[in-house]
Amino acid sequence: MNRLRNIIARSFAAASLVLLAVAAQAADVDSQLAEARAKVSAMFDMIDPKDVNLSPIDGWFTIHKGSVVAYISADGRYLLQGDLIDLDLQVNLSEKTRTDARRKLVGSLTDEESILFSPAEAKHSVTVFTDIDCTYCRKLHAQIDEYMEKGIAIRYVLYPRNGPASRAWSTSEDVLCSRDPESALTAAKLDREFQTSKCDTSMLTRHYTLGQDIGLNGTPAIVFEDGTMVAGYLAPASLSMRLEMAAASQAGQAANK
Numbered sequence: 001m002n003r004l005r006n007i008i009a010r011s012f013a014a015a016s017l018v019l020l021a022v023a024a025q026a027a028d029v030d031s032q033l034a035e036a037r038a039k040v041s042a043m044f045d046m047i048d049p050k051d052v053n054l055s056p057i058d059g060w061f062t063i064h065k066g067s068v069v070a071y072i073s074a075d076g077r078y079l080l081q082g083d084l085i086d087l088d089l090q091v092n093l094s095e096k097t098r099t100d101a102r103r104k105l106v107g108s109l110t111d112e113e114s115i116l117f118s119p120a121e122a123k124h125s126v127t128v129f130t131d132i133d134c135t136y137c138r139k140l141h142a143q144i145d146e147y148m149e150k151g152i153a154i155r156y157v158l159y160p161r162n163g164p165a166s167r168a169w170s171t172s173e174d175v176l177c178s179r180d181p182e183s184a185l186t187a188a189k190l191d192r193e194f195q196t197s198k199c200d201t202s203m204l205t206r207h208y209t210l211g212q213d214i215g216l217n218g219t220p221a222i223v224f225e226d227g228t229m230v231a232g233y234l235a236p237a238s239l240s241m242r243l244e245m246a247a248a249s250q251a252g253q254a255a256n257k
Contacts, residue, residue, distance in 0.1 A: 032074040036061050039076040056084065056093055066105065066213035067098045102214050103227030109210060113203060114155040115181045117144050123151035124243040129159040129211050129221040132168045132175070136233040137220045138189045146236040152243065156185065158204055159211040159219055173201040226250065 037049035040063060047065055055062040055071055060080075063070040071080040083094040106127045114127065130137040147154055158175065160168035171188050177199035178184035187194040214223070222230040222239065224246055234242065 033061060036072050036074065036076050040072060056086070062097070064097060064101070067101045067215035069094045069097050098215070099227035099229075101227070102223055102229055103225070105210060105213055106223050106225075106227070109155070109157065109206075111155060113206070114157055115175070115185055116153065116155055117148060117182060118153035119148040119151055121151065122153040124240075124247070125153040125155060125225055126239070126243070127155045127157055127223045129157045129207075129214075129216055129219050129223070131159055131161045131219040132171045132185075132188050134161065134219045140220050140233050141186065141189050143236055144186075147239065150236055150240040152236070152240060157207045157210060159208060159216060159221075160204075161219055163208075169204070172204050172207075176201060176203055 033052065033054070037052045040047050040052050041049045047063060051065045052061050052063050052072065057071075059074045060071045061074065063072055063079075071084065072078065073080075083092050085092050085094075109127070118125075128140065130141070144154060158172040160166050160172050162168060174194070174196040175181055175184045175188055178194060178196045184194040184196065211221075214221075214229070217231060220233055222234060224230075224243065226246060228246060230239075230242070
């Protein structure tokens with residue numbers, strides 16, 4: 001009986017030491033995270049402390065703001081911008097983080113806050129960041145009926161690439177202030193006149209900020225509902241095929257869970 005008590009006591013003591021070590025390690029990580037958050041937020045105005053969190057790699061933290069993903073060493077000395085890839089799983093962890101961020105950002109925008117072109121029965125919905133003047137944006141819109149024939153709803157978000165001082169920005173404001181933004185957008189892309197009026201144009205700023213948060217480098221940019229982004233133009237048949245493949249992949253993943 002005494003021997004059993006001694007074994008239990010030693011086991012309990014060993015377990016206590018392990019728990020103390022884990023607690024000490026967690027406290028150390030929390031301290032390092034607090035230091036990293038303070039340093040990064042002090043150096044970069046756009047980064048808030050809450051944007052710095054744990055990463056899949058020990059000794060490093062993830063900086064995540066919108067679709068921007070970077071990594072900082074625990075001592076706060078080294079900053080790494082690039083893709084983190086799990087070679088065993090063959091998964092780009094950085095792109096997964098960006099995709100999740102885009103899904104949440106685009107999901108925060110309602111249909112009423114976009115310029116919506118939708119078929120009667122939509123099989124898929126994509127959000128398209130468009131510039132009034134960009135050539136491939138105009139090519140995409142010229143085929144809007146073909147996209148809808150394939151069951152694709154297009155949610156347009158206006159993104160004047162040259163910013164608030166540009167002609168495209170003023171035209172975008174006029175489009176949003178029109179009684180019929182869908183027809184006004186079509187006219188604007190054809191360089192035709194359309195009726196407009198004065199209104200609250202803060203929605204354009206929301207559109208533009210959303211594009212910046214997503215990390216756009218150009219237009220058009222097509223964002224799927226799952227957050228996948230295609231930078232550039234896709235023909236109706238190609239976009240339909242990509243969406244069908246994405247839907248099939250999601251269904252397969254759900255079935256395997």
